[in-house]
Amino acid sequence: MGYADRLPDVPSSDPDQTRDLRSEFERHRRRLWGVAYRMLGSRAEAEDMVQEAYLRWHQAARDEIRSPQAWLVTTVTRLCIDRMRQLRVERDAYVGPWLPEPLVGSTAAPTDRASELASDLSVAFLALLERLAPEERAAFLLHDVFDSEYGDIAAILGKSETACRQIVTRARRRVRDERPRVEVAPGARDRLIADFARALQAGDRETLLGLFAGDATWTSDGGGKVFAARRSLRGRDLIVRAVLGYRRHWPLGLEVRPVLVNGEPGLAMVSDGQVGSVLSIRTDGERILDVFSVLNPDKLRAVAIDGEG
Numbered sequence: 001m002g003y004a005d006r007l008p009d010v011p012s013s014d015p016d017q018t019r020d021l022r023s024e025f026e027r028h029r030r031r032l033w034g035v036a037y038r039m040l041g042s043r044a045e046a047e048d049m050v051q052e053a054y055l056r057w058h059q060a061a062r063d064e065i066r067s068p069q070a071w072l073v074t075t076v077t078r079l080c081i082d083r084m085r086q087l088r089v090e091r092d093a094y095v096g097p098w099l100p101e102p103l104v105g106s107t108a109a110p111t112d113r114a115s116e117l118a119s120d121l122s123v124a125f126l127a128l129l130e131r132l133a134p135e136e137r138a139a140f141l142l143h144d145v146f147d148s149e150y151g152d153i154a155a156i157l158g159k160s161e162t163a164c165r166q167i168v169t170r171a172r173r174r175v176r177d178e179r180p181r182v183e184v185a186p187g188a189r190d191r192l193i194a195d196f197a198r199a200l201q202a203g204d205r206e207t208l209l210g211l212f213a214g215d216a217t218w219t220s221d222g223g224g225k226v227f228a229a230r231r232s233l234r235g236r237d238l239i240v241r242a243v244l245g246y247r248r249h250w251p252l253g254l255e256v257r258p259v260l261v262n263g264e265p266g267l268a269m270v271s272d273g274q275v276g277s278v279l280s281i282r283t284d285g286e287r288i289l290d291v292f293s294v295l296n297p298d299k300l301r302a303v304a305i306d307g308e309g
Contacts, residue, residue: 006196007025050076139171277293
């Protein structure tokens with residue numbers, strides 16, 4: 001499960017009220033976790049925001065809450081905006097490219113109709129959102145992914161509806177123009193990724209060259225914890241040369257396994273039951289456009305392959 005499985009205990013002199021409050025909160029928890037994860041790109045950070053919102057939910061005056069969902073989404077969004085401002089400093093000092101923590105396997109459960117679109121949960125999409133300021137990111141996600149009305153967004157951000165419309169329009173332009181949506185038939189994507197996995201496993205240079213688009217990119221996140229390129233690689237020839245160079249240092253018995261990464265087909269590199277990296281792949285169905293490789297072990301701790309990890 002992608003969101004926190006256990007909420008904190010809240011001391012109370014009224015067990016019935018506590019039970020009712022918990023039950024109401026549970027109705028909205030998937031949505032809250034979905035907002036927090038897309039805002040922060042971290043499972044642990046998202047869980048922290050949801051748990052903090054839960055504590056504040058119990059402390060809030062009931063007569064001030066007309067819509068539980070609106071109150072909870074507002075609380076989580078504001079917590080995430082504050083946290084994002086703190087994280088900016090940490091991420092500026094991060095070693096190499098920063099990528100979101102991947103959700104591998106069945107952990108990327110949809111939170112509502114709009115977020116069932118895997119492209120709105122993909123590593124590529126979340127990495128692109130890092131270019132937005134905290135309030136831009138919040139407004140864009142709430143409107144374009146979670147179908148929130150501009151009036152609700154205005155109340156959350158403390159801005160006018162007109163200002164929120166402008167914020168969302170600018171953010172949408174930056175996101176969609178930078179990486180236009182590509183509709184890909186699932187079968188075509190699955191076949192391409194299967195071919196990629198076989199070529200990686202075999203070290204097949206010619207097949208790899210044929211699979212990548214000429215201007216493809218490969219972004220690796222090692223966080224300074226493991227060896228990884230500190231800049232994104234661009235261009236088919238450079239990528240394949242680097243990949244084959246890395247491959248010479250693979251541990252004996254390493255396997256390339258298909259997995260779901262943030263709701264989309266991807267790959268995991270597994271050796272002796274340990275996940276060494278998770279690859280998220282953006283494709284047009286014919287060529288690989290971008291690869292996002294998470295190698296930072298801190299971001300792979302929660303990844304389990306075949307019940308291990």
